[in-house]
Amino acid sequence: MITLDQEGKEHHRTVGFLAPEEFIPSLRLGIAKTHFDREKFSEAIALFEGILKDFPKSDAAPEAVYLRGVALYKSTHNAENLKDAYKRLQAEYPSSEWARRAHEILGEVPDAVQVDSDGMRAVAFEEEIGFHLFLKFSHGFPP
Numbered sequence: 001m002i003t004l005d006q007e008g009k010e011h012h013r014t015v016g017f018l019a020p021e022e023f024i025p026s027l028r029l030g031i032a033k034t035h036f037d038r039e040k041f042s043e044a045i046a047l048f049e050g051i052l053k054d055f056p057k058s059d060a061a062p063e064a065v066y067l068r069g070v071a072l073y074k075s076t077h078n079a080e081n082l083k084d085a086y087k088r089l090q091a092e093y094p095s096s097e098w099a100r101r102a103h104e105i106l107g108e109v110p111d112a113v114q115v116d117s118d119g120m121r122a123v124a125f126e127e128e129i130g131f132h133l134f135l136k137f138s139h140g141f142p143p
Contacts, residue, residue, distance in 0.1 A: 001013070001014045001018065001023075001026060001027070001030070002014075002030075003027070003030025003031065003033065003034060005034050005037075005038070009037075011030060011033045011034040011037050012026075012029060012030030012033045012034070014026045014030075021055075021058070022058055022059055022060070024055070025051050025054075025055040025058035025059070025060035025061070025064075026058075026059070026060050028047055028050060028051050028055075028060070029047075029048075029051060029060040029063060029064060031047055032044045032047035032048050032051070032064070032067070033067065035047065036067055036070075036071055039074070041071045041072075041074055041075040042075065044067070044068075044071045045068055045071050045072060045075070048064040048065075048067055048068035048071065049064075049068065051064040052064050052065065052068070056092075061092075061093065062089060062092075062093035062096035062097070062098035062099065063098050065085055065088050065089050065092070065093065065098065066085060066089060066098040066101065066102055068085060069081050069082050069084060069085020069086070069088075069102075070082070070085070072085075085102065086102045086103075089102050090102075090103075
């Protein structure tokens with residue numbers, strides 16, 4: 001199954017057979033990723049949250065947690081959203097590919113988001129996370 005936008009750009013692909021209980025979450029994830037890629041973050045966030053509410057055990061759920069955290073960060077520039085996504089992935093989907101990706105990209109985020117007395121470290125770290133996530137997402141990292 002391939003999710004394309006109105007210009008024919010691919011945003012999501014699922015290869016192989018999908019069990020009936022996985023079809024709808026995968027379809028919703030594709031639609032959410034289309035909004036995410038077009039920087040329509042509020043629409044993407046709502047769809048990611050719907051997947052997590054309606055299909056928390058689906059294969060799409062860990063990716064929805066990950067991308068929801070990134071969409072929240074990109075729309076608010078608040079690194080706490082990344083921290084929360086990381087914690088949720090570690091707690092609910094620790095063996096998922098998306099928990100591994102979050103760890104590779106962000107490292108130990110819960111300990112990393114700190115505020116110095118002048119507030120500069122948190123701002124610099126927040127900007128660094130945003131840059132790395134944007135760079136790595138726009139180039140499909142990690143493979």
